Amino acid sequence: MEGSTIVNDVIRLTGVRARGNHGVFEHERRDGQEFVVDVAVEVDAFDAARSDDLERTVHYGVLAERVVAAVEQEPVDLIETLAERIAAVALGFPATIATEVTVHKPEAPITVPFQDVSITIRRSRSTTSTP
Template sequence: MDRITLTGLTATGYHGVFDHERRDGQPFVVDVVLELPVDTRSDDLATTVDYGAVARDVEDVVTGEPRNLIETVAGEIAERCLAHGRVERVTVTVHKPSAPLSQTFTDVAVTISRSRHV
């Protein structure tokens, strides 16, 4: 299976369980790996997936309805990615680099994989 990868898509969202997260928002960073058969002999966008449309879908979910969990955000992104007809499998990582932790950390992230055949 071939892959198209979008790395570091960043948008402000209002996800989290705390009031200040939903009020103030914070950056979320998303990585998406789309697995699909790519016809490399064709030079037609219809034979692949429009990664610009995928990026807009990711941004719409991140900036959209607030969710308590980034697991839910990742799931919604995965569902939208699978709606692009040629995508067979998707792996989504949602990073929450400003998560409300008192410990020193670099990142908090959730990674999920979904397939249209499961």
């Protein structure tokens, strides 16, 4: 489209680890377990790169700390709910256009051998009322 700009700039955090007490079972709430989070934030990095100004992008160190804090907050039953919480954190940065969040629960209480279970969600300012 003439006059529009396609943004493909992504800041990606992979494998952020935090302990949380999420799950539907009493032992998950009591004992907790490790969650692994991948977060991608879509930004328009042009102005930040041109000005070399951290305020015009997403500070990935602060994002990582806020993701960990979100996992460590009060328990929820579903990793879907946890993913929504983390997406709201990512969208809280003014430079974030959209975010994709994957929450891995490698210690999920599944009775068969498995490597991982995860949920991936994508949210943008236009698809959510999150600030």
